[in-house]
Amino acid sequence: MxxxxxxxxxxxxxxxxxxxxxxxxxxxxxxxxxxxxxxxxxxxxxxxxxxxxxxxxxxxxxxxxxxxxxxxxxxxxxxxxxxxxxxxxxxxxxxxxxxxxxxxxxxxxxxxxxxxxxxxxxxxxxxxxxxxxxxxxxxxxxxxxxxxxxxxxxxxxxxxxxxxxxxxxxxxxxxxxxxxxxxxxxxxxxxxxxxxxxxxxxxxxxxxxxxxxxxxxxxxxxxxxxxxxxxxxxxxxxxxxxxxxxxxxxxxxxxxxxxxxxxxxxxxxxxxxxxxxxxxxxxxxxxxxxxxxxxxxxxxxxxxxxALNREPPNPSNIQKHVFFEESSILGGLDNTNYPTGNPDPDPTRINMVTAIRRTLEFELKANPKVLVFGEDIGPKGGVHAVTLGLQETFGEDRVFDTSLSEEGIIGRAVGMAISGLMPVPEIQFRKYADPATEQLNNCGTMRWRTNNRFSAPIVVRIPGGYAKCGDPWHSVSSEITWIHQTGWKVCMPSNAEDAVGLLRTSLRGQDPVIFFEHRHQYDSPWARRPYPGDSFLLPFGKGNVVKQGTKLTLITWGAMVERALEVPQDIEVIDLRTLSPWDKECVINSVKRTRRALVFHEDGITCGFGAEIASTIAKECFMYLDAPVDRIAVKDIPIPYNMELMDHVVPTVQEVSSKVLEIINY
Ligand SMILES: Cc1ncc(C[n+]2csc(CCOP(=O)(O)OP(=O)(O)O)c2C)c(N)n1
Known part of the structure; x- marks a missing residue:
C-alpha cells in the first residue's frame, strides 16, 4: 500500500x-x-x-x-x-x-x-x-x-x-x-x-x-x-x-x-x-x-x-453532442467491418416477427459485440416469438433471459454499451418500460451531459400498440415520451421491410434507439414483405410516400399507415418511419402540393407528436394552406379491452375518411 x-x-x-x-x-x-x-x-x-x-x-x-x-x-x-x-x-x-x-x-x-x-x-x-x-x-x-x-x-x-x-x-x-x-x-x-x-x-x-x-x-x-x-x-x-x-x-x-x-x-x-x-x-x-x-x-x-483562469464554456457549443458527431472517448462500437451476407432480396413475403428475427440473427453473426436479452427471450424465444431459436444458435452468453427488472435490463445495457458492446434489450411491452424511465433518460442525455466523453448506444426493442384487442397494459404506444427526451432516436416501422432496414441501421449506429415494434403489424398480412437482403439499411429521418394523391397529405406511422391506406379519397399518405429525427422536408414538400394536412396517430392526441408536426406545417406552409392543419388520434385515455370500445378510441378508417372529407371541403 x-x-x-x-x-x-x-x-x-x-x-x-x-x-x-x-x-x-x-x-x-x-x-x-x-x-x-x-x-x-x-x-x-x-x-x-x-x-x-x-x-x-x-x-x-x-x-x-x-x-x-x-x-x-x-x-x-x-x-x-x-x-x-x-x-x-x-x-x-x-x-x-x-x-x-x-x-x-x-x-x-x-x-x-x-x-x-x-x-x-x-x-x-x-x-x-x-x-x-x-x-x-x-x-x-x-x-x-x-x-x-x-x-x-x-x-x-x-x-x-x-x-x-x-x-x-x-x-x-x-x-x-x-x-x-x-x-x-x-x-x-x-x-x-x-x-x-x-x-x-x-x-x-x-x-x-x-x-x-x-x-x-x-x-x-x-x-x-x-x-x-x-x-x-x-x-x-x-x-x-x-x-x-x-x-x-x-x-x-x-x-x-x-x-x-x-x-x-x-x-x-x-x-x-x-x-x-x-x-x-x-x-x-x-x-x-x-x-x-x-x-x-x-x-x-x-x-x-x-481553474479560475479557465474561460467560461462557449455557449455556441451547447447544442453539440446530443447525437453522434464524433466518437466519444468511451462507449459505442469501434468501426466494425460488416460482412455483406446475401445482399439479394428474398422474394418470399415474411411477417414482421420473422423479419426482425432474421435481422437480429444476421447482426448477431456479423458482430460478436451484439447481445440480445430481456424477459423470456431465451429458450421461450420471447412472448412475441421474435427471438425464437436465437439462444440455441448463439448461446447463453449472447442471447439470455434476465431477472424481472426493467431498470436492471436498461441499466445493465448502459454499462455494456459504455464498455463497447452493442446491447439489444427487449422490454416485453411498452408499458413495462416505465420502471426503467430513469435509466432510459440518463442513457439519452449521456453524450450531451458528458460533453462527448461517454456515450451509450443501445437498441431498445419495445413492442406495443393495440393488437386484436386492447388494454391499458399491453397496448400503450406513447412514442412521444422518447421523442421529447434528449438523445434518443425513435423509429416505428409499419412493415417488415422497413423493420429490417431500420433495425440494421440502429444496430450499426452510435446513438441509442427506441425500436418500436407494433403488435398489430407483427403478423398483419399487409405488413408482410420480401426480406430485402442482408445488407439492406434504411436511414433515419427519411419518410416514405406510400400513396400519392392530390387533395390532402396524411402524415402517419406505425400501424396507422395500414389504416390510412384504406381511406378512399385522393390523398397522399406519408409513412414517417422514424420520429426522431423526422422527415420535415418530405412533409413540407407534400403539403405545399396538396395544400391540406392531417396527422393521424395512435398515441394520445394531447401533446402527441401530431401537435409538433402540425405546428411545423402551420409555420412552414402557411401561405400554401387551403384549410387548417388538423389531427386525428387516440382520445386521451388508454386503449380499452372490449373491441367495440377499442373502435371508439382508435380512429377507424371511416372516422379518418370523414375527417379527410371535412378538411377537403373546408
Ligand atoms: C432518486 C433521487 N431521489 C432523491 C434525491 C435527493 N437526494 C440527493 S442525495 C439524497 C440522500 C442520499 O443519501 P445516502 O445514499 O445515504 O448518501 P449520502 O449523501 O449520505 O452520502 C437524496 C434524498 C435524488 N438525488 N435522487
Missing amino acids: DWKKIAYLSLVSRSMDEIEESKLLPEKKVLYQFSSRGHEVPQIILGSLLTEDRDGVGAYYRSRPLLLSLGLSVEDSFASNLARSGGFSDGRDIGVVCNLPKKRGAIVLPMSGDVGSQYTPTAGWAQSIVYHSKTLKDKLWDTSIAVTLGGEGSVATNGFWSALTIATTLKLPMLFYIEDNEFAISVKSTFQTPGCNIAKNLSSFENLKILDGDGSDIEGSSSLIKEAVSYVRARNGPALLRLKVPRLSGHSGQDTQSYKGEERIKTEKSKDPLMFFKEFYLKNVDSDWDSIQEKAKSDVLESLES
Missing part, C-alpha cells in the same frame, strides 16, 4: 472541500457543493487497489476522493464545480456529478444526480467484464472488476436491489461499497433498512460475500477493503462491504445540519478517519505528515488558480 500517496490524496481532497465550503460556496463561485469530509481515507485506499485495466467504477456525488485516486486532476475537478470550460462536462452538469473516461486503467462511469442509478450500469459493466474476457477472449479484461459506491440511503432504491439481483444471480465480479454515514440528507438510516445495517440484513443472501467495518479503524478497514477487492478479483463472485464513516459537513453546502444536534456533530468529529489515519501514518510510515499537508494545500491552491 502506498501510504504516502494515500496521505497526499486524502489531504488534497480535504483541502479542496475546505476551500469550496469556506470560500467558493459563500462567494457563490461554486453553486453545488457536496463535501466528502469524513469519507476520504477508505475511498482512497479502495482507489489505490483499482489498478487493473478495465476496472470500472459506478460512483456517486460523494466519490471525489476515489476519483482523485484514479487520476482525476484537481484543476479539472475545480473547473467543473466552478462551471468553467473543460472538466467533466464543459459546464453542462454540476461538478460533483463526475466521470473519468480512459482508454487504459480504471475508469469511472458517468455519474448521475439520481440516487441509486449508479448500480445497474455498474452491474452491466461487470457483466461486460465477463463477456469480454470469457467470450471475446480479450485478455485486457481478465482481472478487471466492477465497483459501485453508494450511501446507506441508496440501499433502499430500486437500482440497488436490481443490481444486487443481477450480480448475485450471475456471480459477477462486482463490489458494492456502502458508505454508511447514518443520514440521507436528514433522514436517519432506520428508514432505509431495518436495524440500520444492510450488511447484517444481507448476511444470508446467496452468492454474496459480506464484509462490515468502521472507516475510522484504519488498519481494520483497509484490510477489509483489500479482502473485498481480492475476493472479487479472484472471480469468487460479488461482495458487499459496508463501512461506517462520519459525514462531517452538511449533506450539501446549503444544509445546516440542524437535525443532528450539537452532541452528535461533536461525536462525528471525533470519528474523523483522517485524524486516525494521521496517527497511523506517524506511527507506522513516516514523520513527514506536515510537509505532505503543506504540499497538498499548495498544489490545491495552484490548481484552483488555474
Whole structure:
C-alpha cells in the first residue's frame, strides 16, 4: 500500500472541500457543493487497489476522493464545480456529478444526480467484464472488476436491489461499497433498512460475500477493503462491504445540519478517519505528515488558480453532442467491418416477427459485440416469438433471459454499451418500460451531459400498440415520451421491410434507439414483405410516400399507415418511419402540393407528436394552406379491452375518411 500517496490524496481532497465550503460556496463561485469530509481515507485506499485495466467504477456525488485516486486532476475537478470550460462536462452538469473516461486503467462511469442509478450500469459493466474476457477472449479484461459506491440511503432504491439481483444471480465480479454515514440528507438510516445495517440484513443472501467495518479503524478497514477487492478479483463472485464513516459537513453546502444536534456533530468529529489515519501514518510510515499537508494545500491552491483562469464554456457549443458527431472517448462500437451476407432480396413475403428475427440473427453473426436479452427471450424465444431459436444458435452468453427488472435490463445495457458492446434489450411491452424511465433518460442525455466523453448506444426493442384487442397494459404506444427526451432516436416501422432496414441501421449506429415494434403489424398480412437482403439499411429521418394523391397529405406511422391506406379519397399518405429525427422536408414538400394536412396517430392526441408536426406545417406552409392543419388520434385515455370500445378510441378508417372529407371541403 502506498501510504504516502494515500496521505497526499486524502489531504488534497480535504483541502479542496475546505476551500469550496469556506470560500467558493459563500462567494457563490461554486453553486453545488457536496463535501466528502469524513469519507476520504477508505475511498482512497479502495482507489489505490483499482489498478487493473478495465476496472470500472459506478460512483456517486460523494466519490471525489476515489476519483482523485484514479487520476482525476484537481484543476479539472475545480473547473467543473466552478462551471468553467473543460472538466467533466464543459459546464453542462454540476461538478460533483463526475466521470473519468480512459482508454487504459480504471475508469469511472458517468455519474448521475439520481440516487441509486449508479448500480445497474455498474452491474452491466461487470457483466461486460465477463463477456469480454470469457467470450471475446480479450485478455485486457481478465482481472478487471466492477465497483459501485453508494450511501446507506441508496440501499433502499430500486437500482440497488436490481443490481444486487443481477450480480448475485450471475456471480459477477462486482463490489458494492456502502458508505454508511447514518443520514440521507436528514433522514436517519432506520428508514432505509431495518436495524440500520444492510450488511447484517444481507448476511444470508446467496452468492454474496459480506464484509462490515468502521472507516475510522484504519488498519481494520483497509484490510477489509483489500479482502473485498481480492475476493472479487479472484472471480469468487460479488461482495458487499459496508463501512461506517462520519459525514462531517452538511449533506450539501446549503444544509445546516440542524437535525443532528450539537452532541452528535461533536461525536462525528471525533470519528474523523483522517485524524486516525494521521496517527497511523506517524506511527507506522513516516514523520513527514506536515510537509505532505503543506504540499497538498499548495498544489490545491495552484490548481484552483488555474481553474479560475479557465474561460467560461462557449455557449455556441451547447447544442453539440446530443447525437453522434464524433466518437466519444468511451462507449459505442469501434468501426466494425460488416460482412455483406446475401445482399439479394428474398422474394418470399415474411411477417414482421420473422423479419426482425432474421435481422437480429444476421447482426448477431456479423458482430460478436451484439447481445440480445430481456424477459423470456431465451429458450421461450420471447412472448412475441421474435427471438425464437436465437439462444440455441448463439448461446447463453449472447442471447439470455434476465431477472424481472426493467431498470436492471436498461441499466445493465448502459454499462455494456459504455464498455463497447452493442446491447439489444427487449422490454416485453411498452408499458413495462416505465420502471426503467430513469435509466432510459440518463442513457439519452449521456453524450450531451458528458460533453462527448461517454456515450451509450443501445437498441431498445419495445413492442406495443393495440393488437386484436386492447388494454391499458399491453397496448400503450406513447412514442412521444422518447421523442421529447434528449438523445434518443425513435423509429416505428409499419412493415417488415422497413423493420429490417431500420433495425440494421440502429444496430450499426452510435446513438441509442427506441425500436418500436407494433403488435398489430407483427403478423398483419399487409405488413408482410420480401426480406430485402442482408445488407439492406434504411436511414433515419427519411419518410416514405406510400400513396400519392392530390387533395390532402396524411402524415402517419406505425400501424396507422395500414389504416390510412384504406381511406378512399385522393390523398397522399406519408409513412414517417422514424420520429426522431423526422422527415420535415418530405412533409413540407407534400403539403405545399396538396395544400391540406392531417396527422393521424395512435398515441394520445394531447401533446402527441401530431401537435409538433402540425405546428411545423402551420409555420412552414402557411401561405400554401387551403384549410387548417388538423389531427386525428387516440382520445386521451388508454386503449380499452372490449373491441367495440377499442373502435371508439382508435380512429377507424371511416372516422379518418370523414375527417379527410371535412378538411377537403373546408
Ligand atoms: C432518486 C433521487 N431521489 C432523491 C434525491 C435527493 N437526494 C440527493 S442525495 C439524497 C440522500 C442520499 O443519501 P445516502 O445514499 O445515504 O448518501 P449520502 O449523501 O449520505 O452520502 C437524496 C434524498 C435524488 N438525488 N435522487
